[in-house]
Amino acid sequence: MKLLTHNMLACHIKGVKNNFPFMIEVTKVETCDADYDPEFLRHMFPRIVWPAFLQGAEQMGCRDGLPEAATEEMLQEDTFLKKFHHALLEVRLQEGALVCPETGRKFPVSKGIPNLLLTEDEC
Amino acid sequence: MVSDLPGNRYWFCRPQNQKEPTRFLFVGSKADGNDVDRILLIFSEYGSVEAVVKHPSSPYVYFVIFQEAGHAKTALANVGGLNLHSHGFTSIKYAEARVIEDQAITEQDTQLQQEKTVYSASETGIPGLFLLYDFINSEEEELLLSSLDHEEDSNSATSKSHYPDDSSFKRFESQLKASESMNIALGTWERVSKRRVQHFGFRFDYATRSFSSSLGPLPPLIADVAEKISKLPEVGMPLDQVTANDYAPGVGLAPHIDTHFAFTGPIISLSLGSHCTMELKKGVESSSSGTTPALESDSRGEEGQPSSTEVSSCLLFLPRRSLLILSGESRYAWQHGITAWKSDMFHGQSLERQRRVSLTLRKVRGYACDCDYPKCCDSQEAPLVPTRLATKISTVSSVNMSTDHNNRAADLSAEHSNALCSEYASLGDKDRNLPAGSCTRHPSVIATEIASEAALKQLELDHVVDVYDAIAQHFSATRFAIWPKVKEFMDLLPKGAVVADVGCGNGKYFGVRDDVAVIGSDRSSGLASVAGRRLEAVGMVGSHFTPGAPPGADVFVADALSLPYRPSSCDAALCIAVLHHLSSAARRLKLLEQLILLLKPGGQAIVTVWATEQEEPEKTVKKWTLILPSSNGHNAEAIPPLLQQGSGGGDNGYFSTSKSRASGSGSCEETERSRFSEESRTEERTGKVQAPTASGGADYFVPWNLPCHRAEAQGALNAGKMKIDKAKGSVVFQRYYHLFTKEELSGLVATMPNAKILDVFYDKSNWCIVFEKTSNSVN
Numbered sequence: 001m002k003l004l005t006h007n008m009l010a011c012h013i014k015g016v017k018n019n020f021p022f023m024i025e026v027t028k029v030e031t032c033d034a035d036y037d038p039e040f041l042r043h044m045f046p047r048i049v050w051p052a053f054l055q056g057a058e059q060m061g062c063r064d065g066l067p068e069a070a071t072e073e074m075l076q077e078d079t080f081l082k083k084f085h086h087a088l089l090e091v092r093l094q095e096g097a098l099v100c101p102e103t104g105r106k107f108p109v110s111k112g113i114p115n116l117l118l119t120e121d122e123c
Numbered sequence: 124m125v126s127d128l129p130g131n132r133y134w135f136c137r138p139q140n141q142k143e144p145t146r147f148l149f150v151g152s153k154a155d156g157n158d159v160d161r162i163l164l165i166f167s168e169y170g171s172v173e174a175v176v177k178h179p180s181s182p183y184v185y186f187v188i189f190q191e192a193g194h195a196k197t198a199l200a201n202v203g204g205l206n207l208h209s210h211g212f213t214s215i216k217y218a219e220a221r222v223i224e225d226q227a228i229t230e231q232d233t234q235l236q237q238e239k240t241v242y243s244a245s246e247t248g249i250p251g252l253f254l255l256y257d258f259i260n261s262e263e264e265e266l267l268l269s270s271l272d273h274e275e276d277s278n279s280a281t282s283k284s285h286y287p288d289d290s291s292f293k294r295f296e297s298q299l300k301a302s303e304s305m306n307i308a309l310g311t312w313e314r315v316s317k318r319r320v321q322h323f324g325f326r327f328d329y330a331t332r333s334f335s336s337s338l339g340p341l342p343p344l345i346a347d348v349a350e351k352i353s354k355l356p357e358v359g360m361p362l363d364q365v366t367a368n369d370y371a372p373g374v375g376l377a378p379h380i381d382t383h384f385a386f387t388g389p390i391i392s393l394s395l396g397s398h399c400t401m402e403l404k405k406g407v408e409s410s411s412s413g414t415t416p417a418l419e420s421d422s423r424g425e426e427g428q429p430s431s432t433e434v435s436s437c438l439l440f441l442p443r444r445s446l447l448i449l450s451g452e453s454r455y456a457w458q459h460g461i462t463a464w465k466s467d468m469f470h471g472q473s474l475e476r477q478r479r480v481s482l483t484l485r486k487v488r489g490y491a492c493d494c495d496y497p498k499c500c501d502s503q504e505a506p507l508v509p510t511r512l513a514t515k516i517s518t519v520s521s522v523n524m525s526t527d528h529n530n531r532a533a534d535l536s537a538e539h540s541n542a543l544c545s546e547y548a549s550l551g552d553k554d555r556n557l558p559a560g561s562c563t564r565h566p567s568v569i570a571t572e573i574a575s576e577a578a579l580k581q582l583e584l585d586h587v588v589d590v591y592d593a594i595a596q597h598f599s600a601t602r603f604a605i606w607p608k609v610k611e612f613m614d615l616l617p618k619g620a621v622v623a624d625v626g627c628g629n630g631k632y633f634g635v636r637d638d639v640a641v642i643g644s645d646r647s648s649g650l651a652s653v654a655g656r657r658l659e660a661v662g663m664v665g666s667h668f669t670p671g672a673p674p675g676a677d678v679f680v681a682d683a684l685s686l687p688y689r690p691s692s693c694d695a696a697l698c699i700a701v702l703h704h705l706s707s708a709a710r711r712l713k714l715l716e717q718l719i720l721l722l723k724p725g726g727q728a729i730v731t732v733w734a735t736e737q738e739e740p741e742k743t744v745k746k747w748t749l750i751l752p753s754s755n756g757h758n759a760e761a762i763p764p765l766l767q768q769g770s771g772g773g774d775n776g777y778f779s780t781s782k783s784r785a786s787g788s789g790s791c792e793e794t795e796r797s798r799f800s801e802e803s804r805t806e807e808r809t810g811k812v813q814a815p816t817a818s819g820g821a822d823y824f825v826p827w828n829l830p831c832h833r834a835e836a837q838g839a840l841n842a843g844k845m846k847i848d849k850a851k852g853s854v855v856f857q858r859y860y861h862l863f864t865k866e867e868l869s870g871l872v873a874t875m876p877n878a879k880i881l882d883v884f885y886d887k888s889n890w891c892i893v894f895e896k897t898s899n900s901v902n
Contacts (some may be wrong), residue, residue: 005677043619
């Protein structure tokens with residue numbers, strides 16, 4: 001699972017209000033090379049909730065070099081874009097869990113794939 | 124495209140890196156007529172223009188050739204971007220051009236020609252192969268050739284009618300036109316390197332490797348030829364798809380077997396303008412394995428692909444005006460190709476080859492093939508060889524850089540693209556002799572069970588989720604075709620769009636565009652893990668994938684009825700062939716509401732489902748197990764009151780959208796779709812409904828046959844209680860399907876207050892709907 005995906009997920013347990021972002025419990029993280037495409041990153045940036053992204057990056061161990069507050073101007077800086085690219089697309093959670101911030105319910109991530117199925121009484 | 128330029132012949136394609144300037148520009152123009160002079164005038168301002176070349180078949184596409192890349196760059200900066208539309212252009216991009224080199228015939232070839240060339244079908248000894256000399260006379264040949272060259276213009280002129288006429292699509296129409304033109308153009312050059320093609324009867328989309336809408340009846344002259352051929356005793360069936368292939372001398376076609384599930388009956392070729400030598404090879408050669416992505420390699424191993432040891436081959440001289448018929452074994456189990464020679468051997472004499480136009484006639488199929496050659500059959504044991512690779516070749520044209528004559532794999536995969544979208548055929552449907560109710564429980568038993576939501580869930584677990592978990596690998600090996608309508612939808616999305624692919628299956632839409640992020644989910648963890656392998660494989664060293672393609676793709680396991688996408692986070696949603704697996708109207712509605720929830724206001728979703736109106740019902744629904752109509756009581760119970768009024772009434776409020784759309788579509792539209800909407804309008808008027816349930820649809824069990832030799836079949840067998848088809852050597856799984864009527868689908872969407880229907884259409888036995896989350900909606 002990429003941090004891009006993490007940013008688009010919210011806990012869907014019925015009745016949960018504080019549902020975003022999932023906390024990430026890391027057992028194993030892998031880094032895979034992805035093609036660096038500044039244009040894609042510039043288009044993707046406004047779709048990302050930055051504080052959630054930072055929190056995810058912190059938990060995945062790739063927060064380094066990412067500023068507390070990111071601005072559109074930074075999208076012209078190559079150094080920033082490369083850090084953003086790395087954390088958004090290249091660092092992937094292979095084993096671990098997504099944890100609901102309200103209930104603490106853990107959704108396991110195995111072989112890179114989160115299992116977000118709910119139990120009967122959760123939906 | 125082949126264009127004659129001073130001194131050289133070029134063909135154009137998309138450059139690998141679209142940002143790297145070249146001296147060639149692709150220009151999409153809005154002008155209807157010849158725009159060369161105007162384009163020359165505009166572009167000459169920015170540098171020295173060597174030539175402006177018209178696309179041979181698309182009136183909207185031109186190529187501007189500058190002397191220097193720097194000039195092209197300046198021109199792009201000035202004419203492109205914000206100034207694009209004021210100049211009357213829809214698109215300007217860098218293009219790449221290749222000079223076509225002559226290929227000399229080698230001594231080795233000459234020796235091969237002398238040893239192996241035969242002159243009649245009987246000499247080949249291949250069952251089902253016929254070669255009829257002088258099938259037409261030279262006047263007829265001349266007429267056909269001149270008509271084809273003329274037909275080319277009128278054919279492309281009518282291509283306008285492919286586009287949606289709904290006003291909400293209008294603004295995209297010109298962009299779509301340009302992008303599609305480019306795709307077609309690129310597909311033409313890239314996929315067979317140097318030949319040109321045109322299609323009749325059914326349009327063939329190279330970018331997606333499958334047929335899209337019907338082109339209507341064959342042009343009169345071609346229809347005459349098709350009819351004459353269809354009456355031959357060796358043929359004996361109507362032919363509805365014709366492709367003209369224009370080969371320059373020295374241009375060949377790699378040996379291939381036309382995809383089984385795409386066409387039924389014989390494959391026929393009429394040679395016009397020149398003779399050539401056809402190469403015939405028995406069986407499925409394993410030569411392509413070296414270029415098959417690792418993603419598929421393990422499943423190929425399991426399939427027990429025929430070994431190359433059985434391959435035998437010969438060369439058959441095809442005279443001008445002769446008719447070649449490949450039927451039976453020669454069609455299903457032999458590869459055929461055209462040698463890339465400039466001269467052919469005719470009884471010891473070398474004859475120079477001229478421009479040859481081959482008219483290929485076929486009968487389109489929309490269902491699984493059950494021929495007697497399972498090892499060569501993509502509907503049976505043989506996987507459709509190039510899956511991911513082929514998709515990349517056609518959708519990312521950069522691969523067409525590999526233009527060398529020996530790139531057999533690329534040609535082979537392109538030829539395999541002669542495939543109807545398998546999503547829409549009932550594949551693996553081999554247990555046709557089994558009695559109805561061959562699933563583990565009898566439908567009537569199930570009918571009584573279906574009383575509660577829990578039972579519905581269980582039905583889906585048993586007959587959807589568990590089945591896909593069990594057959595995931597095998598299923599995935601047959602599902603690679605990118606459906607044109609889905610690609611069209613995706614092509615319109617803005618860069619950087621986040622796309623939820625709900626029920627993503629094997630993730631075949633992940634890489635359609637590398638500048639959007641497709642985040643897929645599937646209820647079946649088996650399918651999700653197959654899709655997950657796609658993410659790992661990307662960018663692999665030595666792979667044939669475009670490095671870095673789908674950068675944003677990802678996958679997780681989730682139930683479409685409770686999706687974890689952050690509300691209003693996605694620009695678009697795909698829900699392809701999923702909704703029909705849900706077992707009540709209430710549950711279907713719940714899924715659609717989940718799509719609305721995850722969409723941003725203004726975001727769009729495309730949903731496709733199997734239609735009650737199957738194109739060849741005798742091959743599909745009549746072979747399936749209808750779950751007894753009485754069992755549909757659960758539908759009636761679960762449907763919101765609005766939906767229970769039945770689709771026959773016609774004046775229910777929720778029809779208004781589709782009705783107004785239908786009436787606004789004009790009377791001159793000739794597409795397949797409008798014919799169907801015409802029919803459904805008639806239905807509405809007369810109140811005649813063919814479907815057995817109140818909601819208009821019908822529930823079926825659709826079998827999936829998993830060959831017993833596959834590893835996953837063993838698991839199913841060990842688990843016990845599985846139905847075995849001994850004759851076919853397969854484990855029979857039954858999948859639950861709810862077939863939809865048009866009104867039912869649009870009715871469901873219309874029930875949602877914050878959904879606005881943009882388009883409802885029929886294509887290849889499916890109903891498809893595109894809708895938007897209204898901009899004032901709040902989550």
